[in-house]
Amino acid sequence: MARLLERRKTLMKNGIYDAAVAVLVRDGFEALTMERVAEEAGVAKGSLYNYFQNKEDLLEFVHERTVEPLRQGVREVLESKATATDKLGAFIALCFEYLDVRRGLFHFLFNEHAIHKLISKPKTEGSRHLTAIVRQGIEEGVFRPVDPELHGTLLFGAVRQLFEEQLESEEPWAVEDMSRAVMDFFLNALKRPPALLDEKP
Amino acid sequence: MARLLERRKTLMKNGIYDAAVAVLVRDGFEALTMERVAEEAGVAKGSLYNYFQNKEDLLEFVHERTVEPLRQGVREVLESKATATDKLGAFIALCFEYLDVRRGLFHFLFNEHAIHKLISKPKTEGSRHLTAIVRQGIEEGVFRPVDPELHGTLLFGAVRQLFEEQLESEEPWAVEDMSRAVMDFFLNALKRPPALLDEKP
Amino acid sequence: MARLLERRKTLMKNGIYDAAVAVLVRDGFEALTMERVAEEAGVAKGSLYNYFQNKEDLLEFVHERTVEPLRQGVREVLESKATATDKLGAFIALCFEYLDVRRGLFHFLFNEHAIHKLISKPKTEGSRHLTAIVRQGIEEGVFRPVDPELHGTLLFGAVRQLFEEQLESEEPWAVEDMSRAVMDFFLNALKRPPALLDEKP
Amino acid sequence: MARLLERRKTLMKNGIYDAAVAVLVRDGFEALTMERVAEEAGVAKGSLYNYFQNKEDLLEFVHERTVEPLRQGVREVLESKATATDKLGAFIALCFEYLDVRRGLFHFLFNEHAIHKLISKPKTEGSRHLTAIVRQGIEEGVFRPVDPELHGTLLFGAVRQLFEEQLESEEPWAVEDMSRAVMDFFLNALKRPPALLDEKP
DNA sequence: CATGAATGAGTTTTCATTCAT
DNA sequence: GATGAATGAAAACTCATTCAT
Numbered sequence: 053m054a055r056l057l058e059r060r061k062t063l064m065k066n067g068i069y070d071a072a073v074a075v076l077v078r079d080g081f082e083a084l085t086m087e088r089v090a091e092e093a094g095v096a097k098g099s100l101y102n103y104f105q106n107k108e109d110l111l112e113f114v115h116e117r118t119v120e121p122l123r124q125g126v127r128e129v130l131e132s133k134a135t136a137t138d139k140l141g142a143f144i145a146l147c148f149e150y151l152d153v154r155r156g157l158f159h160f161l162f163n164e165h166a167i168h169k170l171i172s173k174p175k176t177e178g179s180r181h182l183t184a185i186v187r188q189g190i191e192e193g194v195f196r197p198v199d200p201e202l203h204g205t206l207l208f209g210a211v212r213q214l215f216e217e218q219l220e221s222e223e224p225w226a227v228e229d230m231s232r233a234v235m236d237f238f239l240n241a242l243k244r245p246p247a248l249l250d251e252k253p
Numbered sequence: 254m255a256r257l258l259e260r261r262k263t264l265m266k267n268g269i270y271d272a273a274v275a276v277l278v279r280d281g282f283e284a285l286t287m288e289r290v291a292e293e294a295g296v297a298k299g300s301l302y303n304y305f306q307n308k309e310d311l312l313e314f315v316h317e318r319t320v321e322p323l324r325q326g327v328r329e330v331l332e333s334k335a336t337a338t339d340k341l342g343a344f345i346a347l348c349f350e351y352l353d354v355r356r357g358l359f360h361f362l363f364n365e366h367a368i369h370k371l372i373s374k375p376k377t378e379g380s381r382h383l384t385a386i387v388r389q390g391i392e393e394g395v396f397r398p399v400d401p402e403l404h405g406t407l408l409f410g411a412v413r414q415l416f417e418e419q420l421e422s423e424e425p426w427a428v429e430d431m432s433r434a435v436m437d438f439f440l441n442a443l444k445r446p447p448a449l450l451d452e453k454p
Numbered sequence: 455m456a457r458l459l460e461r462r463k464t465l466m467k468n469g470i471y472d473a474a475v476a477v478l479v480r481d482g483f484e485a486l487t488m489e490r491v492a493e494e495a496g497v498a499k500g501s502l503y504n505y506f507q508n509k510e511d512l513l514e515f516v517h518e519r520t521v522e523p524l525r526q527g528v529r530e531v532l533e534s535k536a537t538a539t540d541k542l543g544a545f546i547a548l549c550f551e552y553l554d555v556r557r558g559l560f561h562f563l564f565n566e567h568a569i570h571k572l573i574s575k576p577k578t579e580g581s582r583h584l585t586a587i588v589r590q591g592i593e594e595g596v597f598r599p600v601d602p603e604l605h606g607t608l609l610f611g612a613v614r615q616l617f618e619e620q621l622e623s624e625e626p627w628a629v630e631d632m633s634r635a636v637m638d639f640f641l642n643a644l645k646r647p648p649a650l651l652d653e654k655p
Numbered sequence: 656m657a658r659l660l661e662r663r664k665t666l667m668k669n670g671i672y673d674a675a676v677a678v679l680v681r682d683g684f685e686a687l688t689m690e691r692v693a694e695e696a697g698v699a700k701g702s703l704y705n706y707f708q709n710k711e712d713l714l715e716f717v718h719e720r721t722v723e724p725l726r727q728g729v730r731e732v733l734e735s736k737a738t739a740t741d742k743l744g745a746f747i748a749l750c751f752e753y754l755d756v757r758r759g760l761f762h763f764l765f766n767e768h769a770i771h772k773l774i775s776k777p778k779t780e781g782s783r784h785l786t787a788i789v790r791q792g793i794e795e796g797v798f799r800p801v802d803p804e805l806h807g808t809l810l811f812g813a814v815r816q817l818f819e820e821q822l823e824s825e826e827p828w829a830v831e832d833m834s835r836a837v838m839d840f841f842l843n844a845l846k847r848p849p850a851l852l853d854e855k856p
Numbered sequence: 857c858a859t860g861a862a863t864g865a866g867t868t869t870t871c872a873t874t875c876a877t
Numbered sequence: 878g879a880t881g882a883a884t885g886a887a888a889a890c891t892c893a894t895t896c897a898t
Contacts (some may be wrong), residue, residue, distance in 0.1 A: 060861085084887065086888080087888080087889090097864070099892070107890090202434050205439060206411035206415060209413055213409055213413060237404060240441070242441075286872080299874080322885080374859090489734060498860055499860065501859070503895085508894075557822065596707070608813035611814070614816060615813075616808050639801070667896065689867075689868065690882095698883075699883060699884045700869090701883075701886095710867095835883060
């Protein structure tokens with residue numbers, strides 16, 4: 053019984069989520085009023101408050117639900133037994149595949165100040181992931197002995213920028229091409245000089 | 254006489270600019286109401302509308318005026334006769350020096366959605382500059398024959414990310430250290446493999 | 455069977471009454487929403503409407519049920535065969551004993567405007583009771599020949615004020631002390647001048 | 656110049672005050688929305704916020720401005736050199752004269768919970784004044800040696816109750832009659848018994 | 857009868873913009 | 878040009894009441 057109610061609640065939250073995303077993608081953040089979300093969701097304004105305490109709450113939910121799958125995927129890659137190089141490739145592929153699906157929405161998620169207040173972490177979360185990969189790569193001896201923190205940041209920034217420009221590009225690249233190109237860039241930036249290949253770090 | 258009026262107008266705009274920046278840095282974007290700007294500038298709310306058509310206009314001005322010096326510096330570097338490598342170094346140094354001065358303000362400029370609407374260009378402007386440098390480097394034969402567009406984007410993203418994380422960092426790096434580290438990263442990502450040094454691109 | 459249903463209904467109303475009082479005492483009138491009452495009573499919001507037509511109805515019930523015992527006690531005193539002096543004493547004692555039990559709740563009952571709309575009578579009801587006592591006392595020849603209406607009002611006001619100040623007092627008096635002191639005041643205000651004791655009114 | 660602006664501001668506040676009072680008297684407290692006040696005052700809703708920070712502020716102003724004259728009068732009486740008996744008479748007269756002017760409004764001021772929160776003092780302020788008078792009367796030897804605190808409260812309550820009942824009465828007394836009757840009551844309640852005049856208190 | 861999600865009118869508050877002085 | 882009071886549209890949020898299950 054409680055299960056049924058839970059289901060209903062989830063269904064409703066999903067509907068509201070979809071509505072919010074639709075408004076966001078179509079009209080942008082400024083247009084995201086409770087009224088419009090309700091309208092889009094086909095419910096009354098007041099009903100939104102049966103599922104979210106306030107607008108901030110709803111925004112947080114939208115962000116969470118949107119980013120979670122990507123974050124989850126990245127986490128799995130990170131925790132796998134793969135080599136740093138493979139993780140790097142997987143990370144990049146994940147990002148761009150995800151981009152492909154959620155184009156419009158991400159524009160909001162990546163840029164919104166109001167959201168940034170809530171989620172100062174996510175921006176650096178990517179950096180931290182890449183930092184971990186870089187560190188692993190160095191330990192595996194396939195990457196140069198660079199500062200992992202710094203290079204994690206730089207690599208993440210590179211991905212993010214491409215991500216964002218693709219987001220608004222009129223003629224975006226194919227996901228595979230982007231992934232390959234970025235991977236190439238990363239490996240060149242990190243790979244040990246050939247002359248040193250026989251040295252052990 | 255017209256000259257004098259022009260001068261007055263400029264003076265006033267400067268005062269308003271300073272006020273807006275002060276509010277922005279101190280209280281954030283949400284607090285940036287016309288009222289507060291006027292108050293901070295020591296003029297009447299209505300007077301703002303003698304110098305700017307509307308809030309959007311003022312915001313654009315703030316952005317323009319803030320970014321312009323950096324943009325100008327970058328342009329000069331770009332148009333100079335220096336080698337790609339030197340331009341790269343100069344570009345990076347310029348960015349981080351600028352960051353050092355305007356910390357608080359940039360937080361707003363880089364993250365604010367409302368602003369982003371107005372200034373979709375600047376974000377890609379950096380990419381274009383670096384694209385130009387990369388292209389020059391390739392022509393000069395010191396960089397690998399990569400896709401300049403893509404690598405311009407990636408490099409700019411790397412700088413931007415570091416820039417932003419430094420913006421909110423509790424213990425930021427020294428500007429010189431950052432510049433050197435980033436330069437190192439860039440050169441490694443772009444330099445021609447030693448084995449190919451004698452080939453002509 | 456109808457009897458049984460009646461019982462159930464009464465039980466339910468009692469539960470709702472208790473809940474409403476609990477909210478009122480704990481959180482004040484502004485917090486008395488149907489939702490909170492239902493929650494406190496452990497029933498669904500909609501169920502309240504099976505027992506009360508609307509909020510106003512419920513409020514009226516709360517008032518009635520709260521004041522009724524006091525009113526009943528007063529009525530019994532009034533209708534008894536006691537002397538005016540004894541009735542006066544009993545009235546005062548009743549009031550302050552009642553106060554002692556319902557402190558928090560009365561704060562609401564005595565001061566709330568919304569309630570006053572519903573219950574313009576009760577305020578004057580006390581006056582009327584005391585008017586009756588004064589009238590009896592005059593007839594019995596123990597009170598001065600004053601205007602019973604006016605003095606009923608004045609005496610009731612005196613009790614009420616003390617009542618209310620005690621309600622919010624940090625260190626309230628003992629009930630007996632208060633009763634004695636007020637009785638003394640009343641008798642002095644009403645008693646016939648000793649010199650006139652042998653005159654008939 | 657500043658004087659002029661000050662004047663304008665005061666004028667406006669007066670207008671808003673009048674409007675608020677009109678709504679209050681005509682339609683009661685529940686009907687006192689910012690919208691209705693604005694409408695009644697013939698200004699825009701937003702304009703109210705140029706003179707009052709929020710609704711609470713406005714309410715406080717209404718209360719203050721309404722009660723102040725009475726309070727001022729009472730204060731002057733209290734601080735005068737008159738005898739306790741005269742002060743008592745003056746106090747009573749003041750109250751009822753004031754009542755005569757502000758009938759409808761007082762209903763709100765005396766009963767409103769929301770207001771009471773802001774002004775827990777005023778209710779007891781009257782008690783304190785009468786306490787002072789009683790104390791003076793005892794010192795002057797014209798009142799019985801009663802507890803001034805208690806009797807201040809009782810007397811104030813008596814006045815207040817009469818005040819309130821008159822407020823809603825269909826056929827109110829003349830102010831002079833009321834004053835005389837109450838004064839008579841007070842003096843009887845407080846005067847020293849003639850037979851005991853030679854005893855020491 | 858019990859439930860509690862849905863409703864939507866109503867409330868406070870903000871703020872860019874206008875305009876009379 | 879300067880001023881700042883006036884405006885009013887728009888936003889977030891509340892809550893008594895209804896009604897399908």
